Amino acid sequence: MTDLIDGKAFAEGLRSRVGELAAAFTAQTGRKAGLAVVLVGEDPASQVYVRNKGKQTVACGMASFEHKLPAETSEADLLAVVEALNADPLVDGILVQLPLPAHIDEQKVIATINPDKDVDGFHVVNAGRLAVGLPGFVPCTPLGCVMLLKDRLGSLSGLDAVVIGRSNIVGKPMAQLLIAESCTVTVAHSRTKNLAEVVRRADIVVAAVGRAEMVKGDWIKPGATVIDVGINRVPVPASAGSEGKTRLVGDVDFASCQGIAGAITPVPGGVGPMTIAVLLRNTLVAAHRNSGLALAPDAI
Numbered sequence: 279m280t281d282l283i284d285g286k287a288f289a290e291g292l293r294s295r296v297g298e299l300a301a302a303f304t305a306q307t308g309r310k311a312g313l314a315v316v317l318v319g320e321d322p323a324s325q326v327y328v329r330n331k332g333k334q335t336v337a338c339g340m341a342s343f344e345h346k347l348p349a350e351t352s353e354a355d356l357l358a359v360v361e362a363l364n365a366d367p368l369v370d371g372i373l374v375q376l377p378l379p380a381h382i383d384e385q386k387v388i389a390t391i392n393p394d395k396d397v398d399g400f401h402v403v404n405a406g407r408l409a410v411g412l413p414g415f416v417p418c419t420p421l422g423c424v425m426l427l428k429d430r431l432g433s434l435s436g437l438d439a440v441v442i443g444r445s446n447i448v449g450k451p452m453a454q455l456l457i458a459e460s461c462t463v464t465v466a467h468s469r470t471k472n473l474a475e476v477v478r479r480a481d482i483v484v485a486a487v488g489r490a491e492m493v494k495g496d497w498i499k500p501g502a503t504v505i506d507v508g509i510n511r512v513p514v515p516a517s518a519g520s521e522g523k524t525r526l527v528g529d530v531d532f533a534s535c536q537g538i539a540g541a542i543t544p545v546p547g548g549v550g551p552m553t554i555a556v557l558l559r560n561t562l563v564a565a566h567r568n569s570g571l572a573l574a575p576d577a578i
């Protein structure tokens with residue numbers, strides 16, 4: 279039997295704990311913790327994500343500031359918006375939705391965000407803090423994956439983990455977090471030789487390659503825990519009325535893992551909802567730090 283890891287339910291619980299602490303923060307300071315989200319351009323998927331995030335921020339009792347800028351916005355204008363948010367005392371967290379239009383240098387924008395408001399954890403200062411084990415902001419998706427893994431497995435110490443993907447926003451920070459949990463970590467990617475054999479060694483598989491249903495059930499060691507970070511929109515197989523319709527699938531071939539994996543996250547309803555819940559958690563942590571208030575490291 280393969281258990282389903284219900285990320286949606288776990289994320290709801292996390293958001294309700296964040297909501298309680300956000301109310302306590304407001305009672306102590308007389309203001310709400312605030313998250314600013316900057317969206318450049320009209321990408322429909324990004325708009326949906328930004329809208330969901332705004333709704334959930336408000337539902338948690340925090341303030342949401344949305345800045346929607348046209349696709350033609352210059353890099354200089356975007357940097358000026360970020361600097362204004364850095365200086366705004368009501369803004370605790372800043373998220374600039376990626377990807378940005380091609381004429382804007384993403385690294386330059388991320389470097390402009392105050393690291394203590396960088397709730398995405400993308401700034402080099404936060405990547406460095408994670409690498410050397412200092413407190414800082416950890417990217418939301420990998421932190422959410424570790425929360426799900428610890429909820430399922432308890433201690434991860436000594437387990438073999440394979441991370442498929444080496445991006446700055448998922449693969450690399452995921453590997454750092456698993457090292458900190460005392461896993462033996464392998465980072466595989468598109469050039470890895472004998473990928474199926476490498477994955478077969480793993481007690482924990484984290485798939486973040488961005489290729490729909492690439493990881494097959496016969497790559498999985500029986501009983502392993504599978505975390506699927508992929509979010510791929512694929513066309514629904516042709517049938518009457520299905521023209522132009524899409525469905526969401528992960529990087530793991532979910533059906534072929536049934537009966538082999540010990541547990542697996544679904545897509546949707548797995549890692550995705552955790553990403554937003556951790557973003558709200560990071561924003562609340564930022565609000566406490568930036569107001570000089572204590573918050574126990576394991577409070578959320």
Ligand SMILES: Nc1nc(=O)c2c([nH]1)NC[C@@H]1CN(c3ccc(C(=O)N[C@@H](CCC(=O)O)C(=O)O)cc3)C=[N+]21
Nearest residue numbers: 327373374375376377398546547548549550551553554
């Ligand atoms: N600076 C920045 N930070 C981000 O964290 C960031 C970003 N840019 N750019 C885009 C990606 C994507 N992302 C998602 C978050 C939640 C879901 C999510 O909740 N997904 C639902 C399904 C939603 C649906 O049905 O489309 C689920 O998996 O159940 C998806 C995708 C955050 N991102």
